[in-house]
Amino acid sequence: xxxxxxxxxxxxxxxxxxxxxxxxxxxxxxxxxxxxxxxxxxxxxxxxxxxxxxxxxxxxxxxxxxxxxxxxxxxxxxxxxxxxxxxxxxxxxxxxxxxxxxxxxxxxxxxxxxxxxxxxxxxxxxxxxxxxxxxxxxxxxxxxxxxxxxxxxxxxxxxxxxxxxxxxxxxxxxxxxxxxxxxxxxxxxxxxxxxxxxxxxxxxxxxxxxxxxxxxxxxxxxxxxxxxxxxxxxxxxxxxxxxxxxxxxxxxxxxxxxxxxxxxxxxxxxxxxxxxxxxxxxxxxxxxxxxxxxxxxxxxxx
Numbered sequence: 001x002x003x004x005x006x007x008x009x010x011x012x013x014x015x016x017x018x019x020x021x022x023x024x025x026x027x028x029x030x031x032x033x034x035x036x037x038x039x040x041x042x043x044x045x046x047x048x049x050x051x052x053x054x055x056x057x058x059x060x061x062x063x064x065x066x067x068x069x070x071x072x073x074x075x076x077x078x079x080x081x082x083x084x085x086x087x088x089x090x091x092x093x094x095x096x097x098x099x100x101x102x103x104x105x106x107x108x109x110x111x112x113x114x115x116x117x118x119x120x121x122x123x124x125x126x127x128x129x130x131x132x133x134x135x136x137x138x139x140x141x142x143x144x145x146x147x148x149x150x151x152x153x154x155x156x157x158x159x160x161x162x163x164x165x166x167x168x169x170x171x172x173x174x175x176x177x178x179x180x181x182x183x184x185x186x187x188x189x190x191x192x193x194x195x196x197x198x199x200x201x202x203x204x205x206x207x208x209x210x211x212x213x214x215x216x217x218x219x220x221x222x223x224x225x226x227x228x229x230x231x232x233x234x235x236x237x238x239x240x241x242x243x244x245x246x247x248x249x250x251x252x253x254x255x256x257x258x259x260x261x262x263x264x265x266x267x268x269x270x271x272x273x274x275x276x277x278x279x280x281x282x283x284x285x286x287x288x289x290x291x292x293x294x295x296x297x298x299x300x301x302x
Contacts, residue, residue: 031144031145031150031155032144032145035150035155035158037149038050038147038149038150038154038155038158039149039150039151039153039154039155039156039157039158039159040154040157040158040161041148041149041154041157042153042154042157044090044091045091046148046153046154047090048089048090048091048092048127049127049130049131049148050147050148050149050154051086051087051089052087052089052100052127052131053131053140053147053148053149054085054149055085055087055100055104055106056100056104056131056137057140057141057144057147058085061106061107061108062083062084062085062108063083063084063108063109063110064080064083064084064085064108064109064110064111064112064290065084065085065086065087065097065101065108065110065111065112066084066085066086066087066088066097066111066112066114067087067088067094067096067097067098067101067111067112067113067114068088068089068094068097068112068113068114068118068227069088069089069090069091069092069093069094069114069116069118069121070088070089070090070091070092070273071088071114071116071118071227071229071272071273071274072086072088072112072114072227073086073088073089073090074227074273074274074276074279075088075227075279075282075283075286076279076283079279079280079283079284079287080283080286080287081287084287085108087100087101088114089124092121092124092127093118093119093121093122093123093124094113094114094115094118094119094121094208094211095119095121095122095123095207095208095211096123096124096127096128098111098113098123098211098212098214098215099123099125099128099211100128100131101215101220102214102215102218103128103132107218107219107220108220109220109221109294110220110221110222110223110290110293110294111215111220111221111222111223112222112223112225112258112286112290113208113212113222113223113224113225114225114226114227115208115224115225115226115246115250116226116227116239116242116246117196117238117239117242119204119205119207119208120196120200120201120204122207123211176267176269176275180270181268181269181270181271184270184271185230185232185233185270185271188230188233188270188271188272189232189233189236189271191238192233192236192237192238192239193236193237193238194237194238195237195238195241196238196241196242201242201245202245205245205246205249206249209249209250212250212255221256221297222255222256223256223257223258223290223293224246224250224255224256224257224258225257225258225259225260225286226243226246226259226260227259227274227282228261228262228264228266228274228278228282229266229268229271229272230268230271230272231265232271233271233272234262243262256293258286258289258290258293259282259285259286259289261282261285266278266281266282
């Protein structure tokens, strides 16, 4: 016969379980009603997770996906309009974005691939494996409140930003601290005076070529592009060398290119990252050129 103590323990467990289930149900309902788009990431790493999960779990499959580093991340999808998704990673790699697309089994009509010195960054396999952990992947698909953007820290961050953050009008003012800009530009110019290791860079080119081939095997066309940087850097020894090597490995005629604007001045906040007005302008240029390429693809297919 069960003792009073064992019954009490069982009752406590049942009550605790019921309380936990009730809390989860209420939390999920609050998120669905008041935060249908989720919260805001508290750091860049979490932002990359949120962005990748948005791509993986979105009901709508985007036609055009952007992959790259923080230079492309600044090309907000709202600048392009419907059909675009920006899968670029802050502090990340073009290769990470490509691998996510391949593993997702989604088939965008075009993938825009950022190519510059950042191709030397390898794919972040730990990040990718975490995204595709079987149990959590399936649960996050069925239970959206488990997704990163719906975690309490993100929800709280969104609430704080809604009251104290910058508005779009304030962001687009493009305030650049001159001293900080000059300091960063000097640092980047010093770095640009030295050529990358040729062997390592060629290995990176081949790795990128293999990744692009994987997309092609899935029937996904690739368009290469490189977001503009400060003109002083564009003309530097390092970036001139990189452009030459990129075009030799991925020649026009065999590969599609768009958004090459090395002869046009764009404003950056540190030499390599576009301010918002320049990001908007470049996004429109890129979108226009991609549309022209799409028309060409249609004629070729017909």
